[in-house]
Amino acid sequence: MSTNEEHFHWPPSDPKVVKEELISSTKRGGGFIKKSIWVLSLLSILGIVGLLGKLFLESNDQTQWGYIAAILAFILSTASGAPMVAVAPLIAKANWARPISRIAHIIGVVGIVNIIIMIPLLWVLPPLVVEGARRRSIWFEAPNYSPHFWDTLSLIMLAIVGVALLYSSALPDFATIRDNSSGTKKRIAGFLARGFVGSTVQWSTLRMRIGMMSTFYFFTLIFVHTLISIDLSLSMVPGWRDAIYPMAHAMGGIQGGIASVIIVAWIVRKYFGYENYITINQFWALGRLMFAASLMWIYFFYSAFIVFWYGRSMSDTAWLDLLIRGPMMYVFILGMLFSFIFPWWWLIWNKVRNSVNGPFYGAILAILGVFFERVRLYVPAWSVDPSLIHDKWLKVIPKTLFPDIWDILVLVGAVSSVFLIVMIVSRIVPFIGVWEIQQFNLLAKPVKYIKAHGVRVAKPD
Amino acid sequence: MQQRDNENRLSQEYTNSVLLNGTLQTPKWWPYLVSILGFFVVIGFVLFGIQIKYGLGVTGLNRPIYWGLYITTFVFWVGISHAGIMISAILRLTQAEWRRPVTRAAEILTIFSLATALVFPLIHAGRTWRIVYWLIPYDASRGIWPNIRSPLFMDPIAISTYLTGSTLFLFVALLPDLAVLRDRTTGFRKGFYTILALGWRGNPRQWKMQVVGGILLSALMLPIFVSVHSIVSWDFAVTTAVEGWHSTIFAPYFVIGAVHSGVSAVVTMMALMRWGWGWNEFIRPEHFDALARLLTVVATAWLGFTFLELLFALYGLDAPEIALREMQIFQYPWNMLFLTFLLTGYILPVPMWIFKRIRTNIALMFWSSILVNIGMWLERFLIIVPGLARRTPFVFTWEAYSPSWFEWYILFWSFCWVTLLMLIFSRVFPLVPLFEQKESEVFSDDIKIGRATVPTIFREEEE
Amino acid sequence: MVAEKNRSWGMVIDTDKCNGCSGCVTACQVENNIPLNDQNKFERGRVMSWIRIERYWEGEFPNVKARFIPIMCQHCENAPCEPVCPVYATYHNNEGLNVQVYNRCVGTRYCANGCPYIVRMFNYWEPTWPEEIRNHLNPDVTIRSRGIMEKCSMCMQRIKRGERNAGDQLQDGEIKTACQEACTTGAITFGDLNDPESEVSILAKSDRKYSLMPQLNTNPNVVYLATVDPYKDKNLGEKAKTNEH
DSSP: OOOHHHHTOOOOSOHHHHHHHHHHHHHOOOHHHHHHHHHHHHHHHHHHHHHHHHHHHHTTOGGGGHHHHHHHHHHHHHTTTTTHHHHHHHHTTOSTTHHHHHHHHHHGGGHHHHHHHHHHHHHHSOOSEETTEEOSSSOSSOOTTHHHHHHHHHHHHHHHHHHHHHHHHHHHHHHHHHHTOOHHHHHHHHHHHTTOOOOHHHHHHHHHHHHHHHHHHHHHHHHHHHHHHHHHTGGGSTTOOOTTHHHHHHHHHHHHHHHHHHHHHHHHHHHHTOTTTSOHHHHHHHHHHHHHHHHHHHHHHHHHHHHHHHHOOHHHHHHIIIIISSTTHHHHHHHHIIIIIHHHHHHTSHHHHTSSHHHHHHHHHHHHHHHHHHHHHHHHHHHSOGGGTTSSSOOSOOOOOOOOHHHHHHHHHHHHHHHHHHHHHTTTSOSSOHHHHHHHHHHEEEEEETTEEEEEEEOOO | OOOBOTTSOBOHHHHHHHHTTTTTSOOTTHHHHHHHHHHHHHHHHHHHHHHHHHOGGGSSOOSSOOOOHHHHHHHHHHHHTHHHIIIIIIHHHTTOGGGGGGHHHHHHHHHHHHHHHHHHHHHHSSOGGGTHHHHOOOOTTTOOOOOTTOHHHHHHHHHHHHHHHHHHHHHHHHHHHHHHHHTTOOHHHHHHHHHHHTTOOOOHHHHHHHHHHHHHHHHHHHHHHHHHHHHHHHHHHTOSSSTTTOOTTHHHHHHHHHHHHHHHHHHHHHHHHHHHHOOTTTSOHHHHHHHHHHHHHHHHHHHHHHHHHHHHHHHTOOHHHHHHHHHHHHSTTHHHHHHHHHIIIIITHHHHTTSHHHHTOHHHHHHHHHHHHHHHHHHHHHHHHHHHTOOOSOGGGOOOOOOOHHHHHHHHHHHHHHHHHHHHHHHHSOSSOHHHHHHHHHHEEEEEETTEEEEEEEEEOOO | OHHHHTOOEEEEEETTTOOOOOHHHHHHHHHTTOOOOOHHHHHTTOOOOSSEEEEEEESSTTSOEEEEEEEOOOOOTTOTHHHHOTTOSEEEOTTSOEEEOTTTOOOOOHHHHHOTTOOOEEOOSOOOOOHHHHTTSOTTSOOOOTTOEEOOOSSHHHHHHHHHHHTTOOOTTSSOOHHHHHOTTOOEEEEETTOTTSHHHHHTTSTTEEOSOGGGTOOOSEEEEOOOOHHHHSHHHHHHHHHHO
């Protein structure tokens, strides 16, 4: 199907060439990049305008804020999920992910966007004690400020860990840039590299630090997903008791993370001409992960669905009425199509997965699916009349809420600020880790064994 | 005999002779162990007969605790059966090299534990002799099919599909080894292996078909692997009346718990295989190391699910549910069981596995994996029985449950039965796949990178 | 013919009239050939009685009141026991009854776990009676063997006999269940809930009506009428309150 030539797109074996080619991504500051940074900043400011407009005009009506919460969850589920693509292969000692792990780390630094969207939500999120009685939440006896304070804190923590993860993985590359450039860039990189010269001790500390940060990022991400999903949607609905929900939410986050890495990797490969670095192998492996993620989506969804559908108690029926056949029925169908059916049926074919464009289109489908899912889960939950919050089950199903102009502005602003941050960070951090590729070249070699083509991969402890 | 060839690999003749030492010869302890186990197994069958004759009154069950030790053990064995596909299919698809020596053991553990699990609903049912209505729907005189809505009907379907698939999977993986046995036996056994080996000669086409078959079966078995325990969990989760059961997390929670207990059972088996047959060069500490790493991840995920399950039990702030959890966690004797469950399921073994020294220590790994399975059995018990013994608003139905010796013996019987089947299997077929072992010798190698010596693996590029 | 009638048999139990005499329990035991409950059965928690009287204490000393509530199969329209049976041994018939088909039952006891009211009984042993009682067993009712579930059938045998005898002219109140006949205070009323004229459907529209565990959405065909509390509703109640302070 594919020729050997195509299969063995391999990074250049000469370390010098690798270095030159990879650092060049930070140097290419053509007019296009400058222009797009301007446009993106403008759009991001529009997003902030949207948030402010919403805050000043609708801050006393909680039911209007569903879309803002959904956008927060969407950014959390896509961009913040991206580092998982680097974390999981690191733990499994998989070599294939090295060329794209830096991209995953870079996308992970957008945690600040989540924090900004969270700020106005703090005003509208109902307090723990409503009308003298404590509402149902995971903060059983905790002080009144609990969900607001801890949710914000967890988002800040995720943002910091994201930056720290990128920083520790980019440290050797800063040193490389320091040694291979001049002027301001040399000074910035020199400052950031903090005297990294590549001694044995420095490398072993670095490896340990990356490992720890990755594990830490993983746990923080799951934790944040748990908090945000419960506090910002589940506990707004009386009688919605769904133990799998945080995990399903995190799973959607990982699906979105893989999708965003595929999309950015595809763009980077195309724009910077890194065909030899980000090869079909990476897309193939990511395509498989996407396929698995879409299956996991349906599994988690069905695990919850069958229990509610079969249970038929009052609260079970209310769940179906609110989230499946209720105000967001069409969004649910779209979410099902784009999160599961389309990516699954697209990526099930090895021919599609084993290509560059196939997983890219799959990723676009899945990222839309994640968006629809978040809208389905958050908007109806926020539309529930706050006076019902103490009921045992939801007795009045809210009407469909359509987005207003502010919501659309915030969505545009949030998405473009993610791209903006990625572009700004890429001015100093190479899109593909130089040291990752050098190690990749050291540890894996294309070999021929009798008649079969293959790779010999080393697995150091 | 030459142990190593000139590339310092274990030679193929040596591999054959050592790994077939349980099949072509009889280990000294084998006849004794088999006859003791056989004795216990026969007693179990007799007791089962007695139960059929006189009714389920011989158990400690009552109203409302209708399900007890039998169902717990059923869930436990279904859980153990997740070892096989986890080890051989998932690790095969993810190309984990260290799976190779344990695939066969994991698969037969799957098959025998599933077969045992399938027996438990029969033992548990009130009228076993009418089970044909339930499991085999061909009974034209009734004019009704079984109720497809019932998870108890989906169970036998899922389990028997899984059993069929696993058996095929095992058979495909056995083919090359059967041919080896055919060439090394005489008389009746030769005939037996000749028929089973299906004319395997090891030509490239046969190998290719075998690999394709294995990969296809791995991929096809995955959904079944997940669905089996999910359906078992829905036996409980769809029940609105029992507060502790009606939880959406049950399906993935049960599956991950099953992987936890199944992989631990494989660790136990690996240690026993080392001790029983002396396959120290094939089942090496690094295999224990890799499995323990996998187990650490799985166990931590499982703990997360346990935590979420408990969190959402309290989240609703419903009095009956909180009362149930209070009983399950704080009241004697449940509190002792709960403590043991937490200790053995996670707190004792998993921190142990952080240290590489313990991960590569066979005896410690053996005991810690046993601990895990004690914990996992208790987990199922603590879900099923306190859920039923809950304090409903109807105070006149409150009951306690103490299993009768009869039920305990059937539990013990199931362990004897699975072990017996495996021992008999080991006398007929090799427990460690010979061809996988040889392939891994060829595929893995040590190379020098700078000053370090690093193990490497050859990965074939798929066309 | 029966299907055309579109009946929905139901029951109204006035807990205000119930004095906890257990007459219904005994009547049911005799009518439906339920084995006798000896000490061993009580000790092992395997009591068989299709109807049971639950007793509650309400209030603080000295104003303690004993409350009784007879509980039997609620014949839910949305029964949790029905979808879980693998062999259709329990299903909903077209007369609003949740019926148990003994011949199909294999004894998985799943339905019993699904039942929130815990009114399903399992035959742990083969049922036995003393010789003298064996001759008094009701010939209309099957004797259940070991290993199967059983529960209140709303005296199915009486319904069938009543329908057969009356033909098309079945009057309300013509069919009486055993517990209803035995109830000295007339707390139990049985009849067709689909017939708006019937006594049972008139009672079921009472302000005092409630059903057990409404949050489970089981929609039972057995309706309870709440106790009228003289302490709460009348001056007597005010007096009791002032005594407390």
